[in-house]
Amino acid sequence: MQSPFNMLKYLWSSLIILFVPIVVNAQFNGSMLNEYQYGNIPSDESGDFNSIYTRALLDYQYKDFRLSTGLQLYQTPYQERNYVNLSSAQLNYQTEKISVNVGNYQEVLGKGLLLRNYQIPNAVIEDLGFRSKQYFYTDILGASATLQLKNMTIKGLWGYSLNNLYPPTESWEQRRYDELAGAETHFNIKDQRIGVSFLSVNNELEESYYGMLHSGGSFLNYFSYYVGYASYLGGKGKDDLKGDSYAAYGSLNAYINSFGLSLEYKNYKNFLLGAGVNEPPALVKEHSYKLLNRSTHVLQPTNETGIQLEVFYNLNLFSTITANYTLANNDFGEDLTYQEWFLEYSGSVFSNTDLKVFVDFAQDPFKGEEDRISIGSSIDQSLGTSFGVVFDIEGQDFTRYEESVNNFYSGLTFRYKSKLFLGLQGEYSTDSFVTEDSKYWIGGNIQYKPHNKHTFNVFVGERRGGPACSAGICYEVLDFRGVEVRWAARL
Amino acid sequence: MKICFSIIFSVFFCVSMESQTIREFSATSLDNNTVTFSSLKGEGLTVLDFWASWCKPCLKSMPYIEGIYTKYKDQGVSVVGVNTDGPRSQSKVKPIVKSLNIHYPIILDMNNNLMNDLNVLSLPTLLIVDKNSKVIYRHEGFVKGDEKRIEEELEKYL
Structure with missing residues (x-):
């Protein structure tokens, strides 16, 4: 009879013999994100500090x-x-x-x-x-x-x-x-x-x-x-x-030739499940423009009814006109009705120039914002086959408790293929909810992607926080002033 | 644990692994039908384009990808659009695809299972997959001129 030690050795040997071919044939994949920051929230008086965040994912596929x-x-x-x-x-x-x-x-x-x-x-x-x-x-x-x-x-x-x-x-x-x-x-x-x-x-x-x-x-x-x-x-x-x-929730979509339409209806009551495990469709347009993305209406699944209508017409393969209307009503003892009208042209105006122009008008009693009008434009000019420059400018004006509020955003980005981006962004606001006096935020960033496996980002300066929506999810971003270095890698 | 992170850090910096292979999967098409990856795959190469309705560079790239589909479909190249819209914006997907006159098949990845499985970290991401389901090229983002680089890569593997 074999000793327990020998049996263990035998078992390990068997496992190694069994798994080595599997490991050789199997695949490892992974991704990693590193974020180093030196800085702080500008309003935090405890001073700047170093921080590092790392996330690594490793997959083994057989x-x-x-x-x-x-x-x-x-x-x-x-x-x-x-x-x-x-x-x-x-x-x-x-x-x-x-x-x-x-x-x-x-x-x-x-x-x-x-x-x-x-x-x-x-x-x-x-x-x-x-x-x-x-x-x-x-x-x-x-x-x-x-x-x-x-x-x-x-x-x-x-x-x-x-x-x-x-x-x-x-x-x-x-x-x-x-x-x-x-x-x-x-x-x-x-x-x-x-x-x-x-x-x-x-x-x-x-x-x-x-x-x-x-x-x-x-x-x-x-x-x-x-x-x-x-x-x-x-x-x-x-x-x-x-x-x-x-x-x-209901939606009706239509599409005839170059014309598309999406009409949605929502009626939610006491429907925040558990600690918030659900996310009913918000029926509020997720804007890619900086100021509009921040001015979003956040869905209240405890009490909200409304509709969203979006129509778009493709003038040609590379030019689209989009119109959107959003209505959201909340009844919290007082009726609060959010309404937004949005119109955008996006397309190629010359062979090397892409232009986006938008105008947006909204009433947002939930945040006390009356007659909120936003306008903006983005011009993407290709310079030869490898270089390009993008210029963004946006402005916003509304009245809150009889006080006029202005927000401005501007950005300038130079690019080389999809490899290198050099950008400079500036914001200005007179919003008393954000700043006592008027305030500027200025920052610059570099993104370098030497190849498909690594991407490096550096941000220096100050950036404005607030609500933000990405991939259909809205969250709060904090202000930041300092230096941020990001490295995303893939195996 | 910190030593463990140091090792992982070094691995990501120094090591380059073999390309990922796509496992067989089922997905829902734009017309609510269940389709499998093997039924969508090309005889030669397959292009997978991950996109979303709220992603402006994605929409900008789609007519160019339709052009690639038209040009190479007779050479055994398949193109599949993988829409990653969540419940919030999914109602806009079909009107966008139809009005842009997109002819290549679109599958829906609402809970982002395929996106996570293939380590897609930004949109748009375009993958070129060989006949053995191996990912041989990955392109993230889209700016004008990228369509030429994607075509060059396709030509390289054809």
Whole structure:
């Protein structure tokens, strides 16, 4: 009989023999983001400091399996802000029909009305309360499975949802507050799809069950639609809202030749699930222009109704006219109605010149902004085949409590292919919510991408914070003054 | 843990790995049908273009990518648009594609599974994939003139 030591040796040898060929045939992939800063929020009188944020993702792929691990680290002179955190670990099995996840994963149920996880690439957020930084994402720690057949999809999930209002310095119980269990199925009948979704939310205050019916499809070659209705089905701890917690969303799209139209409707009441695991469609245009992106209306899923209408017409392959109307009504004892009208031309005016011009008018009683008018333009001039220059200018004017407020933004960027960008940005504001007197923000940045695997960014100066929206998610960006160096790498 | 990060840091700086291979997957098409990667793949090369309706450089690049599709489709090159819009803006996807007169297939990646699987960190990102599903070229961002560089890469591998 062999000794336990020999048996162990035998076992290790067997494992090595078994796994070495697998490792040789398998693939490693990964990405990393490093952000070094020296500076601070201008209003913070504690002085400038050094900080470094790093996030690394490593994936190991073998045939249909993939093992992923994510680590993030934040270090400053302030101990309470610092951490080293295992941000994700996932084993995924994926074939043509089946996908199974164990560990951290991201999922969407019912077009976000019931559940929406997201990851905003290369976005690192810092909050004013904790002053710690983290990658901007949400996920679920648990397990999920999806079966996708030709005319039917079934998915099921369970796990603990990440509440990213709390950075990794906080406890697991705070960050993974909601335990979720969900299921969704939909069937295709010709060009139509009907589906049903279910979600249970369990935390120390409530145990709630939600259901949703949804349908979408195309008709008459020129139209498509989606309708969904979600409602509270029952549970414990949320009795006051019983029967009065629902979300209705619908969209109708049309497209004839070069003309496109999207009309959406929303009616949300008491529909912030758990600590905020869902993200119903906001029906507010996400602008790429600096001032308009910041002036966004943030959806209130506890009480909001409204519509969004967007039409666009392509004059030719490279020129588009876009018009958008947004209406959002909140009833918090007082009726607050947000309205925005937006018109944009974007296109090639000469063979080497791209021009964008916009005008926007809004009423935003939620923020006390009356008659908000914004205008701006962006000119992208190619200089030969490799060089180019982009000039942006935007201005905004509104009245808040009988006080006139002005905001201006301007940027100038030189580029060489997609490799090197040199930019200078300036902002000016008379907004008393932001600055006592008028204020300028001036900053410069360099982006250098020597090849596909590495990107370097350097920012020097001061930049203005405020609300920002990216990839459909809105968040608060803090002001910053100092030096920032970023390095993004891929294996 | 800090030593662990130092090692990872060095690995990213010094090591270059073999190209990634795309695993087989199913996705929803613009017309709500379920399609597989193997059914979309070209006999030779496949171009995957990750885009979103809110991304201006993405929209700017799409007519050029349609041009690449028209020029190379008879040479065994497939082009697939991967739309990454979330619930907020997904209703605009079909009107944009139709009004831009895009003919190559578009698949929807609403929960960004494919985007994360292929380490796509910015939009637009264009991948050229060989017949063995190996990613052989990656292009991030789009400025005028990039379409020529993408064509040069395609010609190199054809």
